[in-house]
Amino acid sequence: MKALEAVEKQEEIPPTEHPMDDVLRMDRIPHIWCPGCGIGLAVTAFVNALEKMQVDLDKVCVVSGIGCTGRVAGYIKTDSFHTTHGRALPFATGLKLGNPDLKIVVFSGDGDIVSIGGNHFIHAARRNIDILVICVNNFIYAMTGGQVAPTTPRSAYTTTSPFGNFETPSNIPQLAESAGAVYVARWTSLHMRRLTQSIIEGFQKPGFSMVEVISPCAMYYSRINKLGLGIDMMKFYHDNSVIKHGEPTENLDIGFQSQIIVGKFVDRERPTFSELYKGWKKEVKTVKRES
């Protein structure tokens, strides 16, 4: 009400503290994302999760690759690294091993993590490095202008599949699970509360956790395929997503404008790389001492 009165009186509204001031680099706002984009929502969920957990933000590092989602690192006010295309995960691996006290979040897009970084993804999952990966999947390479991605559903149009995509899309949760991730969930950027919850769980879980966020690309994916504005896509996700916790990951394929199964699919225990490394080191030390 105060603001309204101020407007009526044509007074300047004093800048109030935003609850996310501490976590976002406000000097970099406005951000680069288009209207109707879902990445902002994923960032909000992440920031909410950080605040809910009350973690020491000084010990959190956000690492991103290249692409629309790759810019996330630049907006989050923790130590943040914007690396090369696809190499966020190995960079994060080095960061984690260099300083095991850090909590590391890799925040990047589908092209970055599954396409060019696919190898690093499966091997980081295999090693079970203690990292949380938030993978924003918008079905397309948006930063470069709408090219086909490994996640683009079949028969969807993009600039490099001008006659419809004919490749089978990647199923990211299944890839993560088969490579050895310990926590795998998928939400759309509309499932704010659940997404936040999943990020918290993944963050706190030791080992390689992955949260996929299905997010609309209003600029390229939706425009080329005539799916309306970002809000229309959100609506579509709202109407067509089904929550099925624990669903076998092989059923999670996404077709063009088909039903999207969301939920938490994997939550298991495996020893992390650091634990194994520590164990190995101890063993070597005893061997050395004996010899």
Next chain:
Amino acid sequence: MDKIIEAFHDGINKSGRDREKMCMVTDIAYDPEVVDYLGVDLFHTNRGRAIAFATGMKLSNPNLILAVFIGDMATLGGNHFVHAARRNMDLFVVCVNDFRYRKVAAQETPGDFSRLEFSSYCSIEQPLNLPHLARSNGAVYVARWTALHHEDLINSMAEALPQAGFKLIEVISPKPELLEFFYLNSEIKHGEDTAKVGIEEDKKIVVGKFVERERETFIDAYNKQHYKVLGDKFIKIAAE
């Protein structure tokens, strides 16, 4: 001659496929004699890029039959592996799993660290379950044998070669003195869920044929989609 190459030789015979049309793409430096023995063209690419190289060959000349031998447990080339399987590129992939980089770290590591072996199957880290990865990305044929399962390996190769799509046979082939140990410590379980075939310490190695299914290949999907949209204007890719 390498046991696996021998099996491959017999496998080609049994499958009845044309050797002249066959190209072997590897990232392992095979002895040149292999070419004369098998009667195929051999392309030794740089480390990890064999699958991508073969992808280019297949798409340029769909008549070729491509056998890809990878030796590095899909570490460098893991990404190409995953995406070729997803696309269901018509490749026959043999992964020679020697549990380590034979060519690099043949010598024992200094000191008494027998456990310090460098590979995906490195004992500090947990090994990659390659059959599971292949299956979950869409491979149409997945099998695993040790190099001593000679007959089974030949049959498997003969069975897989004529199929259309991404086929994987993992062959466990550690250094000769350990071969028998692995052979004895394996059990055949056809059709086993690939999630359960990971190689673990103190556990028997599961071998057998795990997956056999049909999926549209990349080239078929490409042709179909473009015919649908372009009709007669579409020109299929063909050999020059």
Next chain:
Amino acid sequence: MNGNQACAEGSLAAGCRFLGFYPIQPCFEIVQHFADRCVDVDGTFIQMEDEISALAAVLGASWAGKKAMTVTSGPGFSLMMEHVGLGVMLETPCVIIESQRFGPSEGYPTQAGSGDVMQSRWGSHGDYEIITLSPNCPQEMFDLTVRAFNLSERYRLPVVVLADKAVGSMVEAVIIPKAEDLRLKKRKRYSGPKGKYLPYEYDKDLVPWMVKAGQGYRFHVTGLTHDEKGYPVMNAKCQEWNVHRIINKVRLFSDDIIDYEEGYTEDAEVLVVCYGSVSRAAVRAVRQVRKEGIRAGFFRLKTLWPFPEQRILELARQVRTIIVPEMNYGQAFLEVDRCSRGKAETIFVHQDFPKVRSGVDIINAIRKADVKA
């Protein structure tokens, strides 16, 4: 101790506590020795899935506060090229030990070569300057590895040590000084108030202050062209600001970086410019022709990049002929040819096969040059 072991010892002595690598011939011994010893000093090593990620992990570890290095050879180095660029752009100190092999592509995995000289300078896209060192004996493998860490910490750059198989497997006495005798450069750390930290604010030496991740400075760094805050700014001015400084932080201080060894140059008429394992044959050749009364001298490059332009020009004015023996088809030769500015005749002595030189061809070249005069 052989060169590879000396190199591993050197890295540990310099305080390196992180090694990211992917196995490749012929430098694997460095990894083995490092792995063997790092347990004692609480270091970490990890075998990554490829060389791309190996260097990426090293950059990550460096930002986490560790001194970090990677070890590779030709093909692996080619894969690392993109991240050399990232290292330059983020100004991340790290060391790359590269054991050169013979020939392009796979070439001769087990034989020495020196075909990566130009690559180490120009291999990544975009404009940058880099420091490359070239050891010629196991002792130098130790010393120059230590120096590489010092330089990388001082200039915040990836520093390349271009070794080769010959130097790596050569067994010689290596004197490892006491820890307190080693002069180690510390990273230029920022310790001011937390809100005020600008990751790319620099002073006279053009090098910005660095902090560790997790200290609470909450900085941002990016491979994009950035301003002082580390935020991406996409315009020509900012690009100029970045590139100019990245380049000049090496060019301006090149006198401090450049290191070379000269012999018999005071009265030399024929000069042999050499580096790496070839220099051993070259120096031997010069000593021998001296006995024959030919006034030859040698100039051995310890730092290949930045290149000692000035000194080469001075010597070119003095001598009649400059001979450059290399194990490639002309790389450092081009630089020597350029820097001599036509003041002396330049002759390239190449070698077609991967064999450590006896020096006969160099001696012949010197004699020929002498006769010609």
Next chain:
Amino acid sequence: MKADPKNVFTGSHYIDGDVACAYGAVAAGCKYLAGYPITPSTEAAEAFAVKAPYVGAQFIQMEDELGSIASVLGASWAGKKAMTITSGPGFSLMMETIGLGAATETPFVIINIQRAGPSTGVPTSTGQADMMQAKWGSHGDYEIIALAPESPQESFELTFKAFNLAERYRVPVMVMSDECVGHMAEKVVIPNAQELEVEPRRYFTGSKKDYKPFKRDKDLVPWMARAGAGYKLYLTGLTHGEDGRPIFDVKTFEMKSKSLRGSTNRYLVDKIRHNRDKIIKFEEHQTDDAEVVVVSYGISARVAIKAVKEARESGIKVGTLRLVTVWPFPEKRIEELAHQVKGFVVPEINYGQVVYEVDRCSQGRANVILVPHGGAAVHDSDDILGAIKQAATDHNPYDRILEYTTALEREVFGENMVSKI
């Protein structure tokens, strides 16, 4: 052989340099493009993807640049003309496999639309800082051919020419365009197919038994064979002999090298050096009486035109030499000019790359002034003019390349900028 009319989009187009590259490739008979999206080269891939199904070509978007380039090599050996399109960071990733391409003497084309670097730099702006990388980026010794177009029209022509050169010399050919040329839309006239001469692949025609993949003709270029045609090829990146099989034994290698028969390593370099006069192409203007010559390439050459015109008007005898092939470098011509002129002015959108070659070839006979630029924009022609004036008036020989201080540098760092070397 004439170009296939089906592949040539004859007519006058208004397209940008990227699209012109794609059209040039299609016209040359390129049937395989593997790419990965990267700004600013994506338009070329998009244009190719649209045209591909109509001409029986294949476009595939691979999972990364490493895969793209490897599959291009495969496609080339399977019998198709193949290329990939990329930009700075992607180019860096391709380095290892470019080495394989050079070692196995595989004909293929890489289009590199350069952007401002290093690392991610400014993806949407121009740069010319990959010139040295094109030549030296992969490990070991090899030689390649690099061309630099200055306009969309030339993007078409040089991409076309690149395929011919690649087939003729069995070598990777790079078209080093830049963002400015790539995103500049101009009139591009594509001639009739009859006017375009396509170099067919030099297939071996003798009996299969005699075929050796690296046996050379007089030009030092070997003959090619198709994969899957029964030649029993063995192709490897390991150092190999005439028959393509690796030589594991150093002694054999040494012997073969001495007899100048077996080893291919030497020929990788020599075949280009030997044929360089046939490959090298450059354009000269007003150099007959010139005292100062502006050596430039790509977009910088176009910016220099204005400066040169103004300099001529003010009475300075200035000429231009525009490099069309940057590698191999026209050493001889520069050396000749060095005898004649007082100085060279080299404007580049980098801090000195090709200028080193100019400096080397001039052998201290002429002064060399570099007009540097960090990237993300093109030169101010006043800077080039200033450098020309300086070169014309300065009679003392320099000890090294002189870096001209540009207006932009002065603006960014102020008048008391850190002194230059």
